[in-house]
Amino acid sequence: MIYNFDEIIDRRGTDSLKLEALLPRWGREDLIPMWVADMDFKTPPFIVEAVKKRIECEIFGYTEKPLAWYQSIIDWQKKRHQLSIDKEMICFIPGVVPALVMAIEAFTHVGDNVLIQPPVYYPFAAAIRNTGRKVVTNPLLLQEGQYHIDFEDFEEKAKTCKLFILCNPHNPGGRVWTKAELERLAAICLKYKVLMISDEIHADLTLPSYQHVSLASLSQEVAANCVTFSSASKTFNMAGLASAYAIIPNPEIRQKFLDKTVGYMLTDGNIFAFQTTVAAYREGEEWLSQLLTYVQGNIDFLIQYIDEHLPKVKYLVPQASYLVFLDFRALGLSQKELVAFCTNQAHLALVDGSVFGKEGTGFMRINLASPRSVIKKALDQLKEAFSK
Numbered sequence: 001m002i003y004n005f006d007e008i009i010d011r012r013g014t015d016s017l018k019l020e021a022l023l024p025r026w027g028r029e030d031l032i033p034m035w036v037a038d039m040d041f042k043t044p045p046f047i048v049e050a051v052k053k054r055i056e057c058e059i060f061g062y063t064e065k066p067l068a069w070y071q072s073i074i075d076w077q078k079k080r081h082q083l084s085i086d087k088e089m090i091c092f093i094p095g096v097v098p099a100l101v102m103a104i105e106a107f108t109h110v111g112d113n114v115l116i117q118p119p120v121y122y123p124f125a126a127a128i129r130n131t132g133r134k135v136v137t138n139p140l141l142l143q144e145g146q147y148h149i150d151f152e153d154f155e156e157k158a159k160t161c162k163l164f165i166l167c168n169p170h171n172p173g174g175r176v177w178t179k180a181e182l183e184r185l186a187a188i189c190l191k192y193k194v195l196m197i198s199d200e201i202h203a204d205l206t207l208p209s210y211q212h213v214s215l216a217s218l219s220q221e222v223a224a225n226c227v228t229f230s231s232a233s234k235t236f237n238m239a240g241l242a243s244a245y246a247i248i249p250n251p252e253i254r255q256k257f258l259d260k261t262v263g264y265m266l267t268d269g270n271i272f273a274f275q276t277t278v279a280a281y282r283e284g285e286e287w288l289s290q291l292l293t294y295v296q297g298n299i300d301f302l303i304q305y306i307d308e309h310l311p312k313v314k315y316l317v318p319q320a321s322y323l324v325f326l327d328f329r330a331l332g333l334s335q336k337e338l339v340a341f342c343t344n345q346a347h348l349a350l351v352d353g354s355v356f357g358k359e360g361t362g363f364m365r366i367n368l369a370s371p372r373s374v375i376k377k378a379l380d381q382l383k384e385a386f387s388k
Contacts, residue, residue: 001286002290003044003287003290003291005041005290005291005294005371006371006372007041007042007371008371008373009040009041009042011040017036018033018035018036018038019033021036022349025349026349027343028343028344030347031343031347031348031349032347032348032349032374032377032378034349034350034366034367034368034378035350035365035367036367037234037239037321037369038234038237038239038369039322039369039370040369040370040374041237041291041370041371042237043237043238044236044237044280044283044284046279046280046283046284046287047236047238047276047279047280047284049279050272050275050276050278050279051272054271054275060271061271062268063269063270063271063273063274065269065274066274066275066278068274068275068278069274069277069278070087070090071087072277072278072280072281073085073090073245073277073281074086074090075281075282076281077214077247080203080204081203081212081213081214081217082214082217083214083216083217083228083247085216085249088251088254089248089249089254090245090247091245091246091247091248091254091257091258091261091267092244092245092267092268092269093229093244093245093246093261093266094243094244094266094269095231095233095239095242095244096199096201096230097123097127098266099244099261100123100124100127100165100197100229101127101130101131102257102260102261102264102266103163103197103246103257103260104127104128104131104133104163105131106256106257106259107162107253107256107257108131108133108162108163109162110131110132110133111132111134112133112134112162112163113133113134113136113160113161113162114128114133114134114135114136114161114162114163114164114165115136115137115138115154115157115158115161115163115164115165115194116128116135116136116137116138116164116165117137117138117139117149117154117166117167117170118137118139118140118356118357118358118359119139119140119172119173119325119353119356119357119359119360119363120140120167120170120171120172120356121167121171121172121199121356122355122356122357124165124167125357136157136160137157137357138150138153138154138157139153139359140170140173142316145314145315145316145317146173146316146317147175149177149181149184149185151185151188154185154188155192158188158189158191158192158194159192161194162194162195163194163195163196163197164189164194164195164196164197165197165199166185166196166197166198166199166215167199168198168199168200168203168212168213168215169202169203169205169206169212169319169320169321170320171321171323172323172325172353172356172360172363172365173318173325174316174318174319174320174321174323175318175319175320176206176210176211176212176213176319176320177213178213179213179218182213182218183218183222186215186219186222186225186226189225190221190222190225195225195227195253196215196222196226196227197226197227197229198214198215198216198226198227198228198229199229200212200214200215200228200229200230201229201230201231201233201234202234202320203320204232204234204235204288205234205235205292205295205320205321205322206319206320207292207295207296207299207318207319208292208293208296209319210320212320214228215228216247216249220249223249224250224253225250226249227246227247227248227253228246228248229244229245229247230245230247231243231245231277232280232281232284235280235284235288236280236284236287236288237369238276238280241270241272241273241276242269242270242273243269243270243272243273243276295368297372298322298368298369298372298375299317299318299322299324299368301375301376302315302324302366302368302375302379303315305379306379309383310379310382310383310386312328312330312331312386313327313328313382314326314327314329314330315327322367322368322369323365323366323367323368324365324366324368325353325360325363325364325365326350326364327362327363328362328363329362329363333362335352335353335354335361335362338362338364339352339364341385342364342382342385345388346378346382346384346385347385348366348378348381348382350364350365350366351364351365351366353365366378
């Protein structure tokens with residue numbers, strides 16, 4: 001089947017966060033919404049069919065995790081990411097963000113230090129602060145248009161921390177960490193007995209010329225000191241189904257995590273959480289291949305457009321995902337002025353780069369998971385705003 005990613009889908013009247021949040025968050029509704037990380041493409045038909053089949057029962061009662069759910073995850077992780085896991089290692093979670101909170105509470109105490117690498121997905125810092133822990137930062141280094149790890153600083157900071165949260169691949173920079181980089185991080189964490197959490201929800205969106213390396217695939221020793229969070233939700237545009245999973249090879253660590261999730265009664269899942277993941281992982285390879293080709297085309301289009309029409313704007317070329325971090329620092333605007341310019345002059349709803357940490361000041365994140373005609377319209381509006 002040839003999938004049509006150029007189709008414009010009207011999401012009005014569907015309670016879409018991307019649209020409903022415009023007025024309360026940006027103060028106006030006449031914006032192209034390119035902020036929250038979901039896609040304006042139809043969720044694949046095989047997932048829609050799985051939902052329809054479940055609805056046909058006409059009873060929405062309590063749901064058990066089927067064996068097919070576990071097996072689909074096992075098979076997908078092995079084939080796509082060379083990660084060998086067993087059923088016992090897999091724990092259902094309702095989403096990566098709530099799981100982060102539960103993991104921080106399970107593996108640390110109030111007042112403990114937790115290490116992150118800003119600019120990074122902003123719920124990391126929020127989850128640490130909201131649970132009474134202390135944020136310790138190992139800022140990434142922006143060199144030649146890509147983020148790199150300051151390993152000397154990382155080791156110095158790791159000495160004081162109980163937990164390290166890795167964004168793999170990185171959000172908002174789209175960086176795919178290499179095996180060598182991950183091995184060096186893992187060795188430091190093992191040396192200082194720092195437990196690692198690897199958020200790999202963007203792993204399947206690694207672009208064709210790059211290879212995602214799952215942290216837990218490095219060695220048995222690393223896997224025993226690692227908790228991996230993942231989901232089919234970002235990949236197949238079904239985040240609203242609240243379905244994700246943790247992979248925890250170490251039984252002692254796994255039990256600590258389960259004690260917390262069971263305590264919050266968040267292990268059951270909703271009636272659409274399981275068969276949709278099965279459908280995605282069993283039938284989704286061709287759809288995903290076409291999606292990644294289209295997303296890469298959108299990225300190439302944005303790069304060519306900016307180089308030709310907006311030379312003062314720089315960008316980080318993503319190695320994974322449909323998110324691009326745009327660098328507006330050459331304009332000399334304050335962050336407040338930059339946000340106002342993008343909102344009120346360009347009429348775009350983008351993510352304020354400073355929410356990812358002070359290292360994101362001067363940046364804005366744009367979501368390119370939309371039909372190319374929408375991307376062109378957004379860039380035309382940005383160009384027009386510059387011209388004025």
